[in-house]
Amino acid sequence: MTTSRPDVVVVGGGIVGTAAAAFLAAAGARVTLVEREGLASGASGANSGVVQHPLDPVLAALYRETLDLYRDLSAADAGFRMGAEPAGMLYASRDEAAVLRTCESLGRLFPYLATEVATGADLERLEPALAPGLWACRVGIGFPVVPAASTYAYATLAERAGATIRQGRGAALATRGDRVVGVEVDGRLLQADAVLVAAGPWTPELLDATGDWVPIRARWGVVVEVDLPAGPRHVLEEAEIDEAIAAAGADAPLAFDPDEALVDVSLVPLGDLASVGSTFLAREPEPDAWVEPLLLRASAFVPGVADAPIRGVRSCARPQSLDGRPLIGPVPSRPGLFVCAGHGSWGISTGPASARLAADLVLGRPAAVPAALDAGRFGAPT
């Protein structure tokens, strides 16, 4: 068996794994990143493409740090660009009370976010592409980005700093007693002082072969990309849907049935295109079957969507943890093993800052991980 000796093996080539690899390599670690399909082949490549405040007080600091990291990444000439100013988010509904509740709760939880309610002629001036009869809460957040661009850019930075990125299937943890000493890929042992698992929704199967420890599950989403040159300037989302999704939890039995499944109308404009989404499904869907229901629902908010030419359909799995927040840090009772996964709907918006924390922990540096994000809060894998 050929043996190489990287200091750190990172498993997973999504936004979290590539960002962690970039930070670790920049800090001088010898890094190998192992990805089984291709970089950004999961949700990191097929998301809706908005860097957005997660509207969770525990995650707010991760979002703010991620904005700073993205400004650095934009300046690094690695293929990622984020605008200097947010496009603005509109939480919209025909239900006035729902919009007022959204604005009130956002203002209370995040007083630094300027919110305003608009309807009628005011809303038409603010966002002419919207259907009449809507109410909306406007918040000064939401940076549209090319969905996969940050992942590729961090992979570029990682390689520039000396990291090796390799494709390999069947990664399994290599252990000596309880200690994790590397990863076996395609029958080859990659020895390491530390292994960081950033495998999104597939993280539990790598950490716990028994299948008993499953704090992160796949929550599938479909996004339809359409031509919409005269579409909204704002990022649009249906008011109060986040609360409904959070209340449903990761265990909710979401069926492949448009009438039963949770659908969150979202629309993210980028140039002449718009990403229209999305579903929250427990099973992998047939994406084409969702095109019509998604566009129909979105057209009630933005009429132009109804006959917009379709450019593509994509589907991917959110790594949804049981409480909607990521698991970051050392895995209990497994020396040498670290995890950074479970970012749910917010991985593009908070993944880089989480990865920075995880990289610091791997390097033995101080890192202020909130207790609410502790990797051991759902018990230890067996």
Ligand SMILES: Cc1cc2nc3c(=O)[nH]c(=O)nc-3n(C[C@H](O)[C@H](O)[C@H](O)COP(=O)(O)OP(=O)(O)OC[C@H]3O[C@@H](n4cnc5c(N)ncnc54)[C@H](O)[C@@H]3O)c2cc1C
């Ligand atoms: C429809 C949809 C829209 C979204 N929109 C947004 C948005 O607009 N803004 C936002 O912030 N977030 C959004 N998200 C969430 C965001 O996309 C995810 O939280 C984020 O991409 C997760 O990144 P990750 O690196 O943790 O996981 P992933 O992107 O899933 O990456 C994990 C990688 O690990 C690899 N892997 C798995 N197992 C192994 C193994 N055994 N060996 C080697 N490699 C392995 C996989 O192939 C994959 O490439 C959206 C999600 C969905 C589903």
